[in-house]
Amino acid sequence: MLPLARISSKDNKNKTKQLRIVPLFSTFLPPSTQTHFSLCRQLLQNEEMDNLIHYDSVPIPDEYRIHNPVQIRVFRELDELGDFDLSAVEKRWTEDYDYLLSRGYQLRPRFHPGWTPTWRGTNLSPVACEDSIVHYSESVIDAKRLQDGKIVAIKRIPPYTSETKIACMLSAPERLDDPMNHCVPVYDHFPDTRNPDGGSFIAMPLLRAFNEPPFAYVDEVVDFGLVYIHSQNVAHRDLSDGNIMMDGRVMYGKKGFHPSDQDMTAADVMILAKPKTRRDVGFVKYYFTDFGISSLFDDPSRPRVVVGNRAQDLEVPELSTVIPYDPFAVDVFTLGNVFKRHFLDVCTQLFSARADYKTDLV
Template sequence: MPVADDDDFPKWARLTAERAAYFEKATNEGLFRLTEREIWWRDHADLLETHGYRLRPRFRPNWKPSWLGTDHDPYQSEDSAHLLKSQIIDATRIKDGKAVVIKRITNGAEEIRVSTFFSTPERLKDRRNHCVPILDHFQDRTQHDLSFIVMPLLRKFDDPPFQSAGEVIEFMRQLLEGLEFMHEQNVAHRDLAKGNIMMDGHALFPKGFHPTSQMRDPSTHYPAEPLRRRDVTELRYYIIDFGISTTFTDPSEPRLVTGTMAQATNIPELSDMKPYDPFAVDVYTLAHVFLDGFMATYTNFSYLLPLMKKMASIKPASRPTAAEARMEFENIVRTVKGRTLRWPLRPREEGVIRRVVGTFAATAREAVFLANSIFRDSH
């Protein structure tokens, strides 16, 4: 078995001649063959390329596994991993190397209409718009009922984890203003759960990350190396997946819907029979993203609890609108001291030793921050 002479592949991921021969035989017998969903995308690779998007090697025509004829461990080779979802694939925009995601979607789906609605030049200029931008969309040339939408490659909003209270507050602020903007446009998301909130994390990973194994570097050989959130000028959080969203175009019609489809299972008013207000559902669902994700876990946000309880009221009529919630949030946060926002997140179950060490470290960082501020002000 030949030994690869490239220096980029790590030594720890190389095989003995016996193991390499075993995997070569297993590969030729179909161990790493393309799945049905991967074959579908491979058969559309040329179409995507004509529109300016290139798939990774595994999903291109005439793919040959990169580890064949080498001593590379296939499980440590980027092109061995299977595609996890059938509707979505990552790609590279050829003209500038931008990482994107391509989603196949049925023509006429509400998701296309709502997504492109929020991606007009005028709406994209509004900084309050946190709906994922649609970079491109085009039709399949053989399946005429099928289209593709192209979006930036995003990652989970809490990956890597938040470290300070201020980072969480900025996340909340962006989501509240994004919801207010969406509702101003008479659109209710109707599924604003944790899984439909993402982050453009490229600024956090200057060396990049793999599109599907996102805590690995682009080669997948090593862990990705994120910066701290506080060291990045700006992070943008986005709302995705408008598959069950509703747009109200006639102001004279009641803004009510029916239906029980949603990721969140605790929304009290959902019904297939009795109409309800989807805008109030959005407020409730977002409140639980904040309550369940942060306030139940950390002690830093007690000053926001009254607002969150109103947003999560079991009675829809008692909830504030998105605009009212955003305004009250801003008024509350305006009174919070900078030191409180810079303070690290404090888990509710934090042990005494960890709390003491954490307090000491946070106090030291605060002293450095104040010293730097005084130095800047004096020059």
């Protein structure tokens, strides 16, 4: 029987694996599959729909292998149509594979030159294979550090930015020892030799979005350490949701989470990762990332103002390509917006709902 969804847990007693409810199996296929789904549906309409797994709890015999001939044919059709092929973004990472390997970092099998999909020539379900998971980021990818097997994040830094300089400065050993420092550590950096215009790569911890999983308690609001970065004469200039991340490894235990599909475990991409709460683990550290448009004011005689309108938070009133403005004030505004959206607004709604509930009781 073909698994058409990622597994969320396993009941060892009856060997039943729990699946997330998925009304159509196309949910876990690459986006381009939608183009061909009418063909698949036409094929499947001729079969007993009971053969499809779309209920909350179903037995999965023989693990993740396909036994239904029509389902086998459907996936072969999709494979031949290129629905599981590498994207343009992924092909670029494949081109970097050998160079990154020479620097001591190995990308996942999907990015090996000459990659052959695990499921090809077998009756394995593609969605059950780790190397079917698509990677979407053109700037950051995970890799195994060969010296110790640690999974890290590799970021491609374009030329003509100060990101590598600023990130490495804030990651100096004497600065990392400061508990106020919430800037992402840089393990390693080296030139991007394939880019004729220059650029570099940096290796960092593998992180997650700061609010994934969501906060469970009001007291889990965090200290992001803005005072420290400003004390080092650095203005981040883009302190929005996407550039504040956390080291969530302690929340996910030994099973971890998959780098490209972080809802799933690292060990089995059919199983939903089940994190502990921040309160359960006691301490989770949060980091500022992405210093691509940051400014370092290491010259005391230089005015501490900038121009530019690049930012994820477009609510900042000062942004201008003509009129100079204070980037440190912008950092305070954007970080305040993060707190407002994710903490203040949420807590206000909770307290308001609680007050309404008490009023209704009266």
